[in-house]
Amino acid sequence: MKCMFCKIVNREISSEIIYEDDKIMAFYDINPQAPVHVLVIPRKHIASIAELEEDDCAVMGHLMVKISELITSLGLAGRGVRIVNNCLAEAGQSVFHIHFHVLGGRFFTWPPG
Numbered sequence: 001m002k003c004m005f006c007k008i009v010n011r012e013i014s015s016e017i018i019y020e021d022d023k024i025m026a027f028y029d030i031n032p033q034a035p036v037h038v039l040v041i042p043r044k045h046i047a048s049i050a051e052l053e054e055d056d057c058a059v060m061g062h063l064m065v066k067i068s069e070l071i072t073s074l075g076l077a078g079r080g081v082r083i084v085n086n087c088l089a090e091a092g093q094s095v096f097h098i099h100f101h102v103l104g105g106r107f108f109t110w111p112p113g
Contacts, residue, residue, distance in 0.1 A: 002045075005097035009043050019070060024063045026070055026102075034082075035105030036074050040067055047096045049087045067102055076104035084112075 007013040009025055018038060019026040029037040042059045046052060052060065071081050084101040086092040 003097045004095055005039075005041050005099060006045050009041070019066065019073075021066075023059050024066055026066070029101065033101075034103040034108075036076060036103065038070060038074065038102045039099050040070065040102060041097060041099045046098045048093060048098055049085060052098075063100070067100060070102060071104070074102070074104065076102075079104060080108070082108050 002010070002012070004013060008015045008017075008027065015027040015030075017025060017027045019040075022043070024040060024042050026038050026040045029039050040063055042056075042063055044056075044059060046056060067083060071077055082101075082103040084103065085099070086094075
């Protein structure tokens, strides 16, 4: 059984996609925690950061550069952005396909919870 994000990548589940290329995809979170809440994922299924391998360096570097570009295109440049990755269940990961939350448009507190 494919994970939910693999189903989004394969267009088996619809999502509001705001960016995609041959390596990654970005789409709005269905349960937003901020005025802007986007998820950025690699197309390749990688369960978590704990499972990254040397061969994943190129896609993960590309993903980070695209997050930087998304910050600008989402109107968040210069305002402050929180980028979150929950790694494994104890840290709150609920979909086991590596993903980064890009949150903005409000003030955030620390510690996060």
